[in-house]
Amino acid sequence: MAELRLPLAEEIVRDLEVGAGVELTGRMITGRDAAHKWLLEDFREEVAPFMEGSVIYHCGPVVRQADDGTYEFVAAGPTTSIREEPYQAEVIEKYGLRGVIGKGGMGLQTLAGLEKSGALYLHAVGGAAQVLAQAVKKVERVFMLEEFGVPEALWVIDVEKFPVMVTMDTRRGSLHTEVEDFSKQQLERLLAAPA
Amino acid sequence: MLTKERYVDTFVELIRRASTELPPDVVLALQQGREREARGSLARQALVTILDNVDLAKAKSAPICQDTGTPVAWVSYPEGTSIRQLEAAMREAVKEATAKSYLRPNAVDTLTGKNTGDGSGRAIPFLHFEEWDEPKVEVRLILKGGGCENVGVQYKLPDTALQAGRDLEGVRRVVLDSVVQAQGKGCAPGVLGICIGGDRVSGFSESKCQLLRPLEDTNPVPELADLEARLMKDANELGIGPMGFGGQTTVLGIKVGVLDRLPASYFVTISYMCWADRRAAVSLDPEGVATWLN
Structure with a gap:
């Protein structure tokens, strides 16, 4: 499994292909439905430095606040990415992201955006909230907590060996399209079979 | 004493x-899936991670998945029990469990978009009640995640595109279609709760209730037992696999129930439960002594 340090250089991203396992170390940001809409309504200068060259993680964590005010991720698996399909390509381009972490894969608009901007879709194991929370070493800060609530806020986190798999790359490769096409062929065969 | 506290x-x-411990039958099915998948495959790697996660969640008494879902409970109670008190107690418990981080604050005001902050909301938690002859109160709870709820679906037979008529072969066709539509998005390998018949409300109620059945049980209705077995075999030939990475483990269980219907309607309702098939049950006797059930 390749170990990569955030922020990522474009040439490294363009070298990686579907099927590669990657462990990420460094700083990333979380963001999901409300965040993506908000990121496009205006250029959000305050969060932009935390996104440039890094990745956005589709995650709505369970967070515990200690008595000293610091936060800790208690559970932090990925959420379904396809809901961000209308926004993702533009968010990647506008903020210079090198990747997106989520689950379930994304559509053709995002796939084209990955090729254009030089970014990857990285799949984390859905539901593996403890394994992934363990890789989150520190919560640096949070944006829009009051407005969006805990799951939808943008959390800036430091991660160590955060495990993901490349399932969409910069060459229009998508494991999700491959699997879907295969399963549709199988369905046709199973529906043709006698009852 | 059975007080509110x-x-x-x-x-x-x-x-x-x-929220923190998977039932043993689900763990076993995940382990069997892991052994079935080829060494070095993404499917096997996903199941290894899933099983590591299950162990870790139990050891830390922390949520298996950060989407702690909608708490849905089926409550059986003896005559004379106050349903209002049970409902209030469950709502209180959801708030306390949220404060303790067993649950995520998971209820959002649909109109304002604001999180209620304490895990409770309108129809959250959701309780079904049934009076019975036993002296005890029994509560069966599932935590139904949002990702898998989003891939649930209700078909209306006949379905011309799928050549699905109003019979069990028609049911087989739409169920397989639903698994293909879901791909990995419901966090495969999932468990399907299915209801044939009923109306648009009772159908989903019964399909969710089917999720309470242990994975290894056999449907008491022979033709439904045959349908479940056939569907398991077929669905696992679709090649979707864990997380939609491809592989042989697409579903862990398929449970089918039946309700009567109107002559005009023939619904097939499918509730998809993610691999984090979180359910727990308890029985409380009149003295308030709890027995934990599986």
Whole structure:
């Protein structure tokens, strides 16, 4: 499994292909439905430095606040990415992201955006909230907590060996399209079979 | 004594168990899936991670998945029990479990978009009630995640595109279609709760209730037992696999129930439960002594 340090250089991203396992170390940001809409309504200068060259993680964590005010991720698996399909390509381009972490894969608009901007879709194991929370070493800060609530806020986190798999790359490769096409062929065969 | 406090304490523990520990039959099915998948495959790697996660969640008494879902409970109670008190106790328990981080604050005001902050909301938690002849109160809880709820679906037979008529072969066709539509998005390998018949409300109610059945049980209705077995075999030939990475483990269980219907309607309702098939159950006797069920 390749170990990569955030922020990522474009040439490294363009070298990686579907099927590669990657462990990420460094700083990333979380963001999901409300965040993506908000990121496009205006250029959000305050969060932009935390996104440039890094990745956005589709995650709505369970967070515990200690008595000293610091936060800790208690559970932090990925959420379904396809809901961000209308926004993702533009968010990647506008903020210079090198990747997106989520689950379930994304559509053709995002796939084209990955090729254009030089970014990857990285799949984390859905539901593996403890394994992934363990890789989150520190919560640096949070944006829009009051407005969006805990799951939808943008959390800036430091991660160590955060495990993901490349399932969409910069060459229009998508494991999700491959699997879907295969399963549709199988369905046709199973529906043709006698009852 | 079965006081409100006794109910609240018991329900908090019920929620903790559901959120942090998978039932043994589900763990076994995940282990069997892992052994089935080829060494070095993404499918096997996903199941290894899933099983590591299950162990870690139990050891840390922390949520298996950060989407702690909608708490849905089926409550059986003896005559004379106050349903209002049970409902209030469950709502209280959800708030306490949220404060203790067994649950995520998971309820959003649909109109304002604001999180209620304490895990409770309108129809959250959701309780079904049934009076019975036993002296005890029994509560069966599932935590139904949002990703898998989003891939649930209701078909209306006949379905011309799928050549699905109003019979069990028609049911087989739409169920397989639903699995293909879901791909990995419901966090495969999932468990399907299915209801044939009923109306648009009772169909989903019964399909969710089917999720309470242990994975290894056999449907008492022979033709439904045959349908479940056939569907398991077919669905696992679709090649979707864990997380939609490809592979042989697409579903862990398929449970089918039946309700009567109107002559005009023939619904097939499918509730998809993610691999984090979180359920827990408890029985409380009249003295307030709890027995934990599987």
